[in-house]
Amino acid sequence: MGKKRYKTTRQGLNRRSILKNGLGALGAVALTAGGNSVNATASKDSTDREIDKYDYDVIVIGGGFAGVTAARELRQAGLSVLILEARNRLGGRTFTVKRDGKLFELGGAWVHSTQPNVFAEINRYDLQLVDSTPSTIPDLLWWDGDEARDAGMSGIAPLIRMAACGNGAPEGEPSPPMVTYQGFAIANEQMHQFHDGAAHSFPLPYDPFSTDNWQGADTLSVRDRLNQMDLSPSFSPIIEGLLGASVHGDFDQASYVEMQRWWSLVGSDITRYSDSVSRYSFKHGTQSLINAMLDDGRPDVELGTPVKEVHDLGDHVKIITSTGKTFTCRSTISAVPMNVLSKIQFSPALLSQKVRASEEGHAGSGMKFYIRIRQNIKPILMLASEQDPISTIMTMASPNEGTNLVAFSTDPSQIDPNNHAQVQKLLRRFLPDVDVVDTLHYDWHLDPYSKGTWCVLKKGQLTNSITALREPQGRIYFAGGDIDLGWRGFIDGAIATGNQVGQKVARLLNARTTPIYKTEKMAAGAHIDTTLNQCTVCHSTDASGKASVGPNLRGKYGQPAASASNFNYSSGLSESNLTWNEANLDRFLEDPAGTVPGTTMGFGGIKDPNERNAIIEALRALK
Structure with missing residues (x-):
């Protein structure tokens, strides 16, 4: 051959479709x-x-x-x-999906120079990175079970020096009010205490089997280690919230040795830890x-x-x-x-x-999702215990109007990101009177190719x-x-x-180390039409007519809705009596659930009329 x-x-x-809030017609x-x-x-x-x-x-x-x-x-x-x-x-x-002109990463997102393999690729292809979360977070809130407590960042440096050098404020520096530094200082102290011994367990973190020092830690769960620390119930939500976004699953199942490994990879430094796992992402x-x-x-x-x-x-x-x-x-x-x-x-x-x-299976079983609120708020980090429906919430680089947040839950059975009322109620514990206007997520547990x-x-x-x-x-x-x-x-x-x-x-296979390429240039004037790329995440468009996650889109323009015989449509769409003309497509693409109540297509809609028009014209041409 x-x-x-x-x-x-x-x-x-x-x-079965598993895409939530806009993924059915958003870019992959x-x-x-x-x-x-x-x-x-x-x-x-x-x-x-x-x-x-x-x-x-x-x-x-x-x-x-x-x-x-x-x-x-x-x-x-x-x-x-x-x-x-x-x-x-x-x-x-x-x-990667696009929502209201902004890119969102529904899975893995963050990279850092502490990660040598991905950073070599970034340099190789000259790719750009951006700060997707604020480099400095002036405020920390945590839910202690009864109320939200707050702390600022202005006094963290002197406090950390106090923790490292002994009791009492550094000479010549006034002691700031406790509320300005308490939370971040406690977080720093708790993280060091929790990961104690990481450098001994992993002296060469990229070669864990160079020693067996870590084996004792692998007999402990994350919860076992937290129980050893005997933390105050008022302050334990701080470290549980920080770990919740990392463990992303049941603390009773996740191995403590995994968190020691993360800590050793960043040189046991809380700032480098935060930057490595939740700051820089790809611009495109x-x-x-x-x-x-x-x-x-x-x-x-x-x-x-x-x-x-x-x-x-x-x-x-x-x-x-x-x-x-x-x-x-x-x-x-x-x-x-x-x-x-x-x-x-x-x-x-x-x-x-x-x-x-x-x-x-491994322990990674949580939920990551994005929240859009109507109000403009300053950068903030909000933390809660593992048992809370949302353990971690942090602000992101936001649009001109409103604020984008990214949230993490260790137990997706406790939270439905599509339930804006539930999300808003949980968020208002920290930020009273904020209004949730949108959410976005992908359910990786229902995806049979990730589970x-x-x-x-x-x-x-x-x-x-x-x-x-x-x-x-x-x-x-x-x-x-x-x-x-x-x-x-x-x-x-x-x-x-x-x-x-x-x-x-x-x-x-005894392959050579130097490749020999024969390249063929794209024909002059050739153009790759990517208009429907956001739709083909779920819909096929080939001439076979075969369905994918959703029905095949070829030839559907001008046809009655729910007319393909090889696809099991929702009752909402089957009973809609719609015809896919320009007006109905425009309404549906803008607001699927509002146009067809009961549709099972998890798609939040496209707000840009020019983008909708381009898709409609591409569908019209797809004969």
């Missing part, structure tokens, strides 16, 4: 299909006959940062590569890095293609998708999240430790599972942010494993 021309294709994704990663193409010359150490009898040299399962990084490394080693991604977009558990979204990597490596990509079976046949691998399509390759990289690994049938079977860890948020290992999993999860089996290798040894659970960790495994597979 001859070499492929490198391409991107989309296929239907037949699953825009693939640069039809742009530069690449033909890679085969390794001189392999015969043409050996290579050409398989569809690809390597197939990567999963198009998150680990999979895309591995694919780029393999392409640059001269190998033919196909990425099979179950969703209709790339990016994995990162997801995480999608900008995915697109740069794709353009650099130019692998083939098939979207909407869940993998069902992987068979290692000794000299090659056969992959079968959920639709029965078959691919063959010389080696495979599985870059799917830990929580879904066991859903794929492997032959020979996966190591029992891999299966057990995947079925048990959870970022990875925080459960108690004992570093000891019993992580080595096995990283171990290759025959011609099948494993990558992903969930199994990195350094910044596990972050974009950096995904890129690290993608680089490492990509290089290992290239060596396995």
Whole structure:
């Protein structure tokens, strides 16, 4: 079989809609299909006959940062590569959407120079970063169970010096009122106390197995460690709120060793910790890095293609998708999240430790969501206990009118971000009289291709599972942010494993280290129309008519609503008696729930009339 021309294709994704508040028609990663193409010359150490009898040299399962990084490394080693991604977009558990002209990251978002792998990519592609949360937060509020308590930041420096150097104020510096520094000083003290011993546990935080000093900490949960500290009930919500945004799950399940690892990675410094995990984001979204990597490596990509079976046949691998399509390759990289690994049938079977860890799942089970309030407020951090429906809320860089907040809950069963009344009631405990006007989130737990948020290992999993999860089996290798040894659970960790495994597979296949490219320029005047990219997150548009998360959009302009026979519409849309003409489409795109009460399309609407008009014209032309 001859070499492929490198391409991107989309296929239907037949699953129940899980997109909330605007995601059904908001932007995901825009693939640069039809742009530069690449033909890679085969390794001189392999015969043409050996290579050409398989569809690809390597197939990567999963198009998150680990999979895309591995694919780029393999392409640059001269190998033919196909990425099979179950969703209709790339990016994995990162997801950039646009709302009212502003980009929001519904999954992984923040990067920092303490994270060497992602920062190398930022420098490589000359990508810009922005402060997505304020660099200085003048006020801290925390809910002590009965009332909101407040503290400012003006006196934190002298107080920290007091904590470090002994009791009493530094000579020559007046002691500020307690309210101006109390909360931040307590937070600093609590974080140091909680993470005590982190440097001993992880003297080389990127190589945890260089010592076994951490093993005792892996027998404790986060809650176990907090109980050891015997904190005052009035002040314990401070550290619980700070940890809530990091643990992002049940404190009784998450391993204390994971938080020690985070603390050691930032040099046991609270400012560097805060900056590393919640400050800097990509100016043009995480999608900008995915697109740069794709353009650099130019692998083939098939979207909407869940993998069902992987068979290692000794000299090659056969992959079968959920639709029965078959691919063959010389080696495979599985870059799917830990929580879904066991859903794929492997032959020979996966190591029992891999299966057990995947079925048990990691502790990352919280909810991240955005809140828009009508009022303009100054930067502030609001904290509450783990048991609270929202444990962490912080202001973001906001629009000219109103304020955007990002919130975290450790237990999504306690909060419905779509319930503005509930969110507003919780927020008003801290900020009386504020008005919630919008919320935005993505439910990663209902997504069958993630089944959870970022990875925080459960108690004992570093000891019993992580080595096995990283171990290759025959011609099948494993990558992903969930199994990195350094910044596990972050974009950096995904890129690290993608680089490492990509290089290992290239060596396995005796690929050269210097790629040879033959590029074909885009035809003069060619244009890639991205108008419907925000819709094709959920809707297919190909000529087959097959549905995806939502119905196929081709040919729907001018037709009665709910007219496709191959899609199960909501009763609200089925009984709407609408025809998709210009006026009705404009009303629906602006306010779906208001136009069709009972619609199950989780989409908050497009406020910009020019944007709606462009989509309507694209739908009109889609015949």
